[in-house]
Amino acid sequence: MAGGTMNMRRPTVTTSSLSVTSPSFDADHHAAMKLARITARSRLRRVIRMLLFCGVFWMTLRLSSAMLSPLPSLPHTPDSSSSPPLSVGSATNSAQNMLRAIYSTKKNRPLSSTPVYNTTMTGSASISIKSDGHGHLRAKPTLKTQLQLQPSYLNESAPYTSLIYPLHSRSGTHHAYMYIGSPPQRQTLIVDTGSRLTAFPCQPHCPDCGNHASGHFQLNASLSHSIVTCDECKLSQADFPLEQYFAGDGIGGSSGDGPSLRGAQNNKMNNRRQRNLLPNSCVNGQCTIDQRYTEGSSWKAFEVKDKVWLGSDDETLSLEQHEKFSTPFVFGCQVSENGLFRSQYADGIMGMSMYTQTLVGTWLEHKSISHNSFSLCFNRKGGHLSLGGIGSTYGSRPTEEKHNSSEGRLRTLMQFTPFAKEKVWYYTVTVTSISVGKHMLPKSILQYVNDHKGTIVDSGTTDTFISHKLGKPFTFAWEKITGRQYHNRAQQYTYEEFKELPVITFELQGGIRWEIRPEAYMEPSNNSDKASTIGPNSRWEGKRGFTSRVYVDEPYGAVLGSNAMMDKEIYFDIPNRRLGVAKATCMY
DSSP: OBTTBOOOOOOOOOOHHHHHHHHHHHHHHHHHHHHHHHHHHHHHHHHHHHHHHHHHHHHHHHHHHHHHOOGGGTTSOOOTTTOOOEEOSTTHHHHHHHHHHHHTTOTTOOOOSSOOEEEEEESSOEEEEEEOSSSOEEEEESSSOEEEEEEGGGGSOOOBOSOEEEEEEETTEEEEEEEETTTTEEEEEEEETTOSOOEEEEETTOTTOOOOSSOOEEGGGOTTOEEOBGGGOSTTOOSSOTHHHHSTTSSOSTTOSSTTOTTOOOOHHHHHHHGGGSOOEEETTEEEEEEEOTTSOEEEEEEEEEEEEEEOSOHHHHHHHHHHHOEEEEEEEEEEEETHHHHOSSSEEEEOSSOTTSHHHHHHHTTSSSSSEEEEEEOSSEEEEEESSBOOTTOSOOOOTTOOOSTTOBSSOOEEEEOOOSSOSSOEEOEEEEEETTEEOOGGGTHHHHSTTOEEEOTTOSSEEEEGGGHHHHHHHHHHHHSSOOOSSOEEEOHHHHHTSOOEEEEETTTEEEEEOHHHHEEESSOSHHHHOOOTTOOOSSOEEEEEOEEEEESSSEEEOGGGGBTEEEEEETTTTEEEEEEBOOOO
């Protein structure tokens, strides 16, 4: 510092070092970048070569798989012993498209008793397929996955039949006319899909039996009858080992064999009682049957074989068809009846379950029908029963909902759902949801209608019953919609109030919406024929009394009774183990 002045030195920037080192730095940087690019290109080429190799390998496997594919033999049951495990992967959709293309050309092929299977899989797992000996496959995933095995026949059109017979309705049950013996005698029998037995009173063996719709069957007047001896008993035979009927989710309860499949429970005492279903007793050289039901009714009978066939009110035509189609069939010749069987309108019951010794199976064996199936179409006045297929004579196209003047016409396309349980002789379905009006009940409680005996379609039960476990949500939904307390006692309704009652809907596996309308489940207090016919356009003035016949008190499972079957054609396809449902007018 001089003269008091600070010598401010401007800082100097040395640029020599930058000018010297810059060329070297750029050269190294460019060299490194070039090396990186070369390395990246080299890696990319290796990746591309690997992808190409994998692609060629994958295409080779696909071609090999296509050449070895068993698709030409799809109409036959796959051999479980030689079938490799199915691998769930990206090829699933392609395989399904191939199956769909094949079966698009087979829409009109006749139903076969040999099932064909499509597979629908989600997840990633290896699945081993095994036949269970009952025409179904069982899949056991090695990893947690969701698997559905849908038989390809499940949505095949049902066969049509000309063997259609009238049904008559009285006191909530539907009856058919059966002609038995030579010369034929008519009996009025309840059509019962919950029973494997056909039985009615025989004279002179049942002097204390009640008076019914027809005169008692005169056994000695039939020249073609024969009493079954103990070494030839038919109704005591089982389709598989007897213990399997009573184990696990089998029939297992005090339900009996018929109109009271409801109320079944699984316990040892009831299982002991249930063993009367398959009697093996011999009295005086005759095969005897001792049948008891939950509500207290009972009957006893012995086995008789005679010629049987269905008929109509036209006796002349019925006798002609009896001569043409009748076949020997074993039934119960009742010697006593108690409870409801003694006081009922019908003479007896006609079992239509999946048991070997039922009418449909016997008629198929004797070639009186071409397919082991039948359909029931119920309305309030009666309906019709079709043997060997469905009885709606207008093909598979649905008609307008409002048009209901043609006989047996389907109002919607028939949809199908597989039977839910095996080793039972009744018909069960899997319920995927239950709704009261627009209120869907919690899915978590569906186990109570699908477990144990499951949900049974039983034409011999007048009403519908649901597990008591669904009681609270069911009544809550009902009361929220109607503003009334739900119970099974008579209540008064105006026409407008009645029209606001909810539709109860059971959705079944396969997407079937089984609707039970108020006209079906609400029973008029006046049980006259006129009052019991409540149609969509049946107006009335003032108030009328109605009682709900949907009971939410079943110990296990559910029973869709005859009131749930109203205005629907229900198709029972026994060899293909499926149930078909379509709205129909059910006119005969």
